[in-house]
Structure formats: structure tokens, C-alpha cells
Amino acid sequence: MMGFRSGYWQNLLSALLAIPLLTACGFAGDEDQVRVTVIEDAPVRINPVGTRLNFSSSTMRAAIAKGLVGLDAEGRVVPALAARWIVSDDGLSYIFRLYDAKWDDGRQITAERVARLLRERFSELRKSRLQYDVSVVDEVVSMTGRVIEIKLDAPHPNFLQLLAQPELGLFRAGHGAGPMRLLSEDNGIKLTRFDEPSQEGEDEEEEDDRWVSLRSDPAATAIARYRAGGVQVVLNGKYHHLPLVDAGDISSGDLRLDPVAGLFGLRFVRAEGFWAVPGNREILAMAINRPALLTSFPGVSAWQSRLKIIPEALDVDGISAYPDWAGMTMQDRIVFARNHVSRWKASEGPVVPLAIALPDAAGADIFFKRIQSDLRRVGLDARKVALDQKAHVQLLDEIAPYDSAQWFLKQFTCFKTTVCLNDADSRIAAADAATNLQIKARLYAEVEIMLVDHYNFIPIAVPIRWSIARPGQRGFAVNPRGWHPLNNLVGIPIS
Incomplete structure (x- = not known):
């Protein structure tokens, strides 16, 4: 320990x-x-x-405060305010039929009121963790006393999972519905x-x-x-x-x-000197001995390491975003990285230690000491800073609210970090607007390759939630x- x-x-x-x-x-x-x-x-x-x-x-x-749908104990989407729903073939229209139910003050739940509350809530959530997701909503209308329709600008294959997020539970004047x-x-x-x-x-x-x-x-x-x-x-x-x-x-x-999907790794928020060059940030990715790091934590034997951003289950056939060095042994990676750093120092001078922002906790100390040890093996160094201090990288530890390549890629846009690629952002926007799901998936896969090569994020593992x-x-x-x-x-x- x-x-x-x-x-x-x-x-x-x-x-x-x-x-x-x-x-x-x-x-x-x-x-x-x-x-x-x-x-x-x-x-x-x-x-x-x-x-x-x-x-x-x-x-x-x-x-x-129920929303239209919710999640059960196994994380599956289940009816909540809505008893049932249908989705149009093009994925642009979701029609929900509400249960005959009341708010906790005894007032009847109506489609008109639910539609108005949803419009207000979607607007509020444009400044939240769900901001990209709710931007796809075009219109919410009540069709009859117990039927509402949500129209989208572009297909969102995981829209029901989005509606099941706790932020989309509804209050009417402070009153929920259980x-x-x-x-x-x-x-x-x-x-x-x-x-x-x-x-x-x-x-x-x-x-x-x-x-x-x-x-x-x-x-x-x-x-x-x-x-x-x-x-x-x-x-x-x-x-x-x-x-x-x-x-x-x-x-x-x-x-x-919990067998969660998400992101656990180092996201660059400041890049200068040695760390401003993608090829040098790649050295950080190569130097980390992921299996050794993960087994440093007590009580967890099946923590899975990662070398890419999007989980393999969401990969597109024929497109691989694994880095070129993925097949190298750890020892070969160390030798390559050490030689690279030596050449840089010979021509450019000393390298500033990587400043890593981490929480003040025992597990964060274990994490930092392992990363620092790995960097020292290749001629680099690191220092730990508090979460509110200036850093090169922050540990990104987030669960994906649903299974979508879009969510993973949106964590590395220029809105999220200044160490970004405008070309990647443009391609993400094109994928978001695409109505053909195959084209959408392929565009997202191409963005992943761009970001992996840019190394503004260093994947380490799947997140741990217990x-x-x-x-x-x-x-x-x-x-x-x-x-x-x-x-x-x-x-x-x-x-």
C-alpha cells in the first residue's frame, strides 16, 4: 500500500x-x-x-420527482410518468402516453403541464452536464390530455436513457409525483x-x-x-x-x-513547453504501466485498463483508434520513451514536471506515486497539486450516462479544454447533425482517431464505482x- x-x-x-x-x-x-x-x-x-x-x-x-421514464435497480429504462411510448422510424419523434396520475398536492398531471415543464427543464439544462444532449430537442408539444410529443433536430439513439437521468425528474411548483x-x-x-x-x-x-x-x-x-x-x-x-x-x-x-462505462484518465488543460507537443504527450501515455497502477489499489482485482477513448463495444467495423504502440511490450515502450526524452532534453533542455490535479485522498496519493514512478523511469517527473491549483492535467473520472460515442468525444471539445482540436469539433458537429446512423457512427469513429493522435487525453482505465x-x-x-x-x-x- x-x-x-x-x-x-x-x-x-x-x-x-x-x-x-x-x-x-x-x-x-x-x-x-x-x-x-x-x-x-x-x-x-x-x-x-x-x-x-x-x-x-x-x-x-x-x-x-419522476420524469417520463426512469431507471430500475439494474439500470434499465422503465415507465415512470409515461406508461408507454413509440419512436418514429427516423428517430426524430418520441410520443409518450402518460399515466392517469397526480402531483403530490393532489392536482392532476396533464400532458399540457408536463410539456411545459419539459420545455422549461430542457432550457435550464443547457447549462448543465447534459447541455449537449438537450440541445437536440426541437419541440415539446401536448397532443391530447395525456399524450405529448418530443421532436428532435437529429436522431439521438440514447434519448430514452437521457430522459431517465435524475435531472429530468419533474417538479410542478415544488411538487413531485413520487x-x-x-x-x-x-x-x-x-x-x-x-x-x-x-x-x-x-x-x-x-x-x-x-x-x-x-x-x-x-x-x-x-x-x-x-x-x-x-x-x-x-x-x-x-x-x-x-x-x-x-x-x-x-x-x-x-x-x-458497478460495471460502469466512462472515462478515467488524464485530460490536458494546459500545454506548454515539452507538453505542448502531441508527440511528447504520447510519451506520457506510453510510460504509464496501467496493470501495475490498477493492481496497486487494494480490494479490486478486475479493474480494466484502457488505451483508447471509446469502449470497444461502440467501435465501428474497419476503424481502429488504438495507438500505434498498443502492441509493444512495456519494456519496449519504456526504452522508446526514454530515448525520446533524452533527445528532447539534449536539444531543448530540461522538462518541467507534469502538474497533476488530484483530490486530497489516500487513493489519489497511490495513483500519483505510481504515475510519478512511471515517468521517472523514462526521464520525466510529476508533481501533485490541489484541484483548485494550476495544473497541466486533471484526472477525469466520469461515468457515461448512456452508451454513445458522442458522450465520450464531447468531453474533449474546445468548450471543455483549451488543449483541443478545432477540426475534431467540426467533425463532431457534422456527426451530431447527421440523420443516417451509420454515417454518424463513422464520423464519431474518425474523431476518436484524431483525438487519440492528439493526446489531449491519456486513457488509463474504466472508472471505478462501488x-x-x-x-x-x-x-x-x-x-x-x-x-x-x-x-x-x-x-x-x-x-
């Missing part, structure tokens, strides 16, 4: 010493009452309103089943005793709460928290790794979206 500082052990020890206190707040095992904590690196307020939601807030919004409702905020957030308000003269339904409590904690505290029985589920674990799982003695059966839950936890399943709806944990259906 590499790179621990005393502060991490002190934080962990403090959390673990709190176990007797947390145990006093424990509870008997009742599958109808589940306590959940979400790992957040900084103190956050759980607030489901807005466009830039932290994970805790997204989790709450999905629980109390599947859960806020029960109390006295000691953390407690959510229970959403039941439509009874009409005058109708019998009141018996109160549901199923509930989920939701809170957020630093990783060490979350793990300590789980060990003490103070929570049953821990969500949103990432790579830099993994050493705490090992130190907290969490059983391998309780550690759940949770902690006992093997028999109801309504919990690992899934490709890394998303775990609260309602499923206590057997409450989304619709």
Missing part, C-alpha cells in the same frame, strides 16, 4: 473510534426501513432543485411511499411503514457507519476511497463494484449506470 499520510489514518481512526457511538444509533434488521449514506468528498446540502446536482441531491430528486415523498427532515432526510392524495369522501389509505433515510458523509465516516450497523447501504464510492474500504475491513461480499450493501439487500443490484434508486430498496415501484 503506497502513499498514505498520517492525516488519512487519523481521520479513519477517528471515524472507527466513533463506532460504539454509531452502534447506539443502530437498528434491527427490517427490510422495510433502510438507512442510506452517500459518500461526498466535501460537506454538501442535499437539495434536489437545480441543474448542477451532487450525487446525494440527484439520488433524492430521482426518488421524489415514487416517494419527503416524510421528515428532523434527523436527516426520511422518504416514504408516495400515495396520491385521496379525493374528498374517499377512505384514507393505511399509512405505509416503509421508509428510506438519506444522508451524506465523508468516505471514512460512511464506512464506519456501515460497520456499526448505522446504515445498510453506502453509495458513490470512487477509486480514491478504496484504501479506506481495505482499512475498514469490509468483506468482499459486501463491496459491490457501493457497500449486504448480499441479500432487497432492491440493490450492480449495474452499468452505477445508479441505485432508493424506492427499490424498500420495494416501492416507480409507477
Whole structure:
């Protein structure tokens, strides 16, 4: 185990010493009452309103504000406000028929109101992580009392997955439509089943005793709460928290790794001197011993390395974006890189150490020391800086919200980083506008080749997302979206 500082052990020890206190707040095992904590690196307020939601807030919004569709425990799209839908052959029209349902204040849900709320929400989300996706929406119209149509400018093969994102859960004047409702905020957030308000003269339904409590904690505290029985589920674990799982003695059966797709690597945000040359940035990509880096982390044996941007499952036949050196042995790569660096230094002088912005966490220290060691083997060096300090590269650690080449490529446009290619941006725009899906896919594949050769991003691995839950936890399943709806944990259906 590499790179621990005393502060991490002190934080962990403090959390673990709190176990007797947390145990006093424990509870008997009742599958109808589940306590959940979400790992957040900084103190956050759980607030489901807005466009830039932290994970805790997204989790709450999905629980109390359904969209047209949602995600189930296995990450699949399921009906929510919409009972069913049809998609036109050209992929430009989505027609949804709504359930006969009410908001939590008893008002009827109508197509006209849902269409208006969607138009407003799509506009708001143009300044969010979904900004590129919602830009494809041309028009939202109500057709009858319970039918709406969404028209697109260009086909978006993953549009239903987009609509299932928590940001597209709908509030009407602060009122959602379930599947859960806020029960109390006295000691953390407690959510229970959403039941439509009874009409005058109708019998009141018996109160549901199923509930989920939701809170957020630093990783060490979350793990300590789980060990003490103070929570049953821990969500949103990432790579830099993994050493705490090992130190907290969490059983391998309780550690759940989601098979997510996404990006985990170094994105250049500043390129100068040696690092301004794509061929020199390629040396960084060659020098990293990915298998050795990934096996430096405790408790994870199947972490997959990556050499390209887009997952192989989305590749286009006949187009390969793997770098030319992909077939070289690690030793041959080291020799090549060392010779390249020596020639550069002989003609241009010393190379400034690569400044890497990383979080202040034990796992980030392991990551940095491994990268630094690999660079030193080829005559380069690195230094770690805080996330808010000036850096050459930042660690990009993001889950793809859906399976699309477009999402992966859009993370490296000139809007995202100044180390970019205008030609690649132009080709992405052409692909976005293409109505033929085969042409669209081929254009995206060509962009990947351009970006791989530009080396403004150094792929390292697939992202790691983990949770902690006992093997028999109801309504919990690992899934490709890394998303775990609260309602499923206590057997409450989304619709």
C-alpha cells in the first residue's frame, strides 16, 4: 500500500473510534426501513432543485420527482410518468402516453403541464452536464390530455436513457409525483411511499411503514457507519476511497463494484513547453504501466485498463483508434520513451514536471506515486497539486450516462479544454447533425482517431464505482449506470 499520510489514518481512526457511538444509533434488521449514506468528498446540502446536482441531491430528486421514464435497480429504462411510448422510424419523434396520475398536492398531471415543464427543464439544462444532449430537442408539444410529443433536430439513439437521468425528474411548483415523498427532515432526510392524495369522501389509505433515510458523509465516516450497523447501504464510492474500504475491513461480499462505462484518465488543460507537443504527450501515455497502477489499489482485482477513448463495444467495423504502440511490450515502450526524452532534453533542455490535479485522498496519493514512478523511469517527473491549483492535467473520472460515442468525444471539445482540436469539433458537429446512423457512427469513429493522435487525453482505465450493501439487500443490484434508486430498496415501484 503506497502513499498514505498520517492525516488519512487519523481521520479513519477517528471515524472507527466513533463506532460504539454509531452502534447506539443502530437498528434491527427490517427490510422495510433502510438507512442510506452517500459518500461526498466535501460537506454538501442535499437539495434536489437545480441543474448542477451532487450525487446525494440527484439520488433524492430521482426518488421524489419522476420524469417520463426512469431507471430500475439494474439500470434499465422503465415507465415512470409515461406508461408507454413509440419512436418514429427516423428517430426524430418520441410520443409518450402518460399515466392517469397526480402531483403530490393532489392536482392532476396533464400532458399540457408536463410539456411545459419539459420545455422549461430542457432550457435550464443547457447549462448543465447534459447541455449537449438537450440541445437536440426541437419541440415539446401536448397532443391530447395525456399524450405529448418530443421532436428532435437529429436522431439521438440514447434519448430514452437521457430522459431517465435524475435531472429530468419533474417538479410542478415544488411538487413531485413520487415514487416517494419527503416524510421528515428532523434527523436527516426520511422518504416514504408516495400515495396520491385521496379525493374528498374517499377512505384514507393505511399509512405505509416503509421508509428510506438519506444522508451524506465523508468516505471514512460512511464506512464506519456501515460497520456499526448505522446504515445498510453506502453509495458513490470512487477509486480514491478504496484504501479506506481495505482499512475498514469490509468483506468482499459486501463491496459491490458497478460495471460502469466512462472515462478515467488524464485530460490536458494546459500545454506548454515539452507538453505542448502531441508527440511528447504520447510519451506520457506510453510510460504509464496501467496493470501495475490498477493492481496497486487494494480490494479490486478486475479493474480494466484502457488505451483508447471509446469502449470497444461502440467501435465501428474497419476503424481502429488504438495507438500505434498498443502492441509493444512495456519494456519496449519504456526504452522508446526514454530515448525520446533524452533527445528532447539534449536539444531543448530540461522538462518541467507534469502538474497533476488530484483530490486530497489516500487513493489519489497511490495513483500519483505510481504515475510519478512511471515517468521517472523514462526521464520525466510529476508533481501533485490541489484541484483548485494550476495544473497541466486533471484526472477525469466520469461515468457515461448512456452508451454513445458522442458522450465520450464531447468531453474533449474546445468548450471543455483549451488543449483541443478545432477540426475534431467540426467533425463532431457534422456527426451530431447527421440523420443516417451509420454515417454518424463513422464520423464519431474518425474523431476518436484524431483525438487519440492528439493526446489531449491519456486513457488509463474504466472508472471505478462501488457501493457497500449486504448480499441479500432487497432492491440493490450492480449495474452499468452505477445508479441505485432508493424506492427499490424498500420495494416501492416507480409507477
